[in-house]
Amino acid sequence: MKILVVGGGGREHAIIQKLKENPEVTEIFALPGNGGIAADATCVAIGAKDIDSIVAFAREKGIDYAVVAPDDPLVLGCVDALEAIGVPCFGPRKNAAIIEGSKVFSKDLMKKYGIPTAAYDVFTSPEEALRYLETAPIPTVVKADGLALGKGVTVAMTREEARAAVREAMEDKKFGESGNRIVIEEYLEGPEVSVLSFTDGNTVIPMVSSMDHKRAGDGDTGPNTGGMGTIAPNPYYTETVAAECMEKIFLPTIRAMKAEGREFRGCLYFGLMITKDGPKVIEYNCRFGDPETQVVLPLLESDLLTVMRACTYGTLEECKVKFREGNACCVVLASKGYPGSYGKGYEITIPERLRQNVYVAGAVLKDGKLVTGGGRVLGVTAVAKTLPEAVKDAYAMAEQVTFENRYYRKDIGARALKAVK
Ligand code: AMP
Numbered sequence: 001m002k003i004l005v006v007g008g009g010g011r012e013h014a015i016i017q018k019l020k021e022n023p024e025v026t027e028i029f030a031l032p033g034n035g036g037i038a039a040d041a042t043c044v045a046i047g048a049k050d051i052d053s054i055v056a057f058a059r060e061k062g063i064d065y066a067v068v069a070p071d072d073p074l075v076l077g078c079v080d081a082l083e084a085i086g087v088p089c090f091g092p093r094k095n096a097a098i099i100e101g102s103k104v105f106s107k108d109l110m111k112k113y114g115i116p117t118a119a120y121d122v123f124t125s126p127e128e129a130l131r132y133l134e135t136a137p138i139p140t141v142v143k144a145d146g147l148a149l150g151k152g153v154t155v156a157m158t159r160e161e162a163r164a165a166v167r168e169a170m171e172d173k174k175f176g177e178s179g180n181r182i183v184i185e186e187y188l189e190g191p192e193v194s195v196l197s198f199t200d201g202n203t204v205i206p207m208v209s210s211m212d213h214k215r216a217g218d219g220d221t222g223p224n225t226g227g228m229g230t231i232a233p234n235p236y237y238t239e240t241v242a243a244e245c246m247e248k249i250f251l252p253t254i255r256a257m258k259a260e261g262r263e264f265r266g267c268l269y270f271g272l273m274i275t276k277d278g279p280k281v282i283e284y285n286c287r288f289g290d291p292e293t294q295v296v297l298p299l300l301e302s303d304l305l306t307v308m309r310a311c312t313y314g315t316l317e318e319c320k321v322k323f324r325e326g327n328a329c330c331v332v333l334a335s336k337g338y339p340g341s342y343g344k345g346y347e348i349t350i351p352e353r354l355r356q357n358v359y360v361a362g363a364v365l366k367d368g369k370l371v372t373g374g375g376r377v378l379g380v381t382a383v384a385k386t387l388p389e390a391v392k393d394a395y396a397m398a399e400q401v402t403f404e405n406r407y408y409r410k411d412i413g414a415r416a417l418k419a420v421k
């Protein structure tokens with residue numbers, strides 16, 4: 001089977017490494033992939049948002065199955081376009097990807113179907129939003145409606161911060177069209193849990209839970225990033241919480257999307273907060289998380305391609321999805337300065353025995369050598385019996401992967417370890 005994977009980050013590298021375990025897979029193309037992925041797949045310089053070129057490439061190569069991983073192509077309808085030329089895909093169609101593509105859509109969906117989430121209001125003009133903020137409870141959370149590279153959310157601890165977020169989104173158009181509408185919502189407190197799930201539109205199978213570390217600095221300080229590390233499973237996601245999530249969040253969401261004529265097939269990501277009133281949805285993503293995938297897939301025992309195809313063909317109910325016992329930790333090695341500006345082009349050294357543990361995100365091949373090319377350069381994942389061991393092993397390995405200007409958080413897993421104790 002010839003497989004196409006759209007995307008080019010650490011998440012896609014983890015997906016590709018897992019897909020390769022299936023002996024039916026003869027060739028994997030990554031569009032665009034990256035310098036590190038090139039060791040595991042044929043990378044082709046076609047951007048993940050260039051739907052026309054992706055479709056033309058799939059037709060030319062006779063692709064048998066496609067995995068569309070990032071949010072942008074999903075929201076733009078990449079799956080619809082590939083299906084139209086007869087290529088079966090893993091990933092939601094455009095009308096279902098809207099669950100991530102529009103915060104207003106997802107909030108209204110949750111309200112209509114009674115799915116627990118933060119109380120909210122929608123605003124279409126900055127004047128209205130600013131007037132509302134004069135008396136709104138503080139802290140509050142301001143969210144741009146559309147995709148904003150993960151930067152469209154401001155948790156405002158003061159009224160002034162909230163006003164600034166409204167002005168940036170709606171007047172300065174910091175996120176372009178994505179800020180034409182905004183959501184202002186109730187501030188929630190509690191530990192966060194990420195739950196990725198496989199779904200074929202009827203059946204939903206949660207994967208092992210995980211915890212992201214979004215801030216750049218130790219102790220959850222500094223600016224928000226795409227994610228500086230992850231651990232799995234998340235100790236805050238107890239069996240009781242899991243059962244409550246299935247009953248009140250996961251199944252109701254899948255059924256709601258179906259009832260709306262927007263059947264969701266693919267990976268639905270539930271960003272949850274475990275509040276004192278129970279679990280609530282912070283966000284939905286229409287795709288695998290990054291870097292959550294880098295701890296979740298190494299714990300997947302079942303064959304990934306088989307499960308993905310069951311989602312595509314609506315046969316997930318008959319499919320056994322097994323995760324192995326154990327824990328995983330992924331430490332992201334970034335370029336110093338990220339998420340601000342940073343240098344590029346530094347040579348990366350990865351010891352051969354660690355190849356399988358490294359998921360490359362931002363690196364390019366230059367004269368046959370792997371050099372840094374992005375803010376988040378790569379993730380190093382360790383799997384072990386216990387969480388303390390996984391964290392220790394991930395850091396021991398991370399030490400051995402070197403490049404100039406390397407920066408990483410020293411406390412990935414610390415919060416989870418506290419919960420375990
Ligand atoms: P998002 O980009 O939607 O993942 O949001 C980024 C982060 O903002 C989340 O991971 C939370 O830590 C925080 N956040 C989002 N919504 C809320 C909320 N209603 N209350 C408190 N924190 C929130």
Ligand code: GLY
Nearest residue numbers: 212227289290291
């Ligand atoms: N790690 C958060 C996300 O993928 O959106």
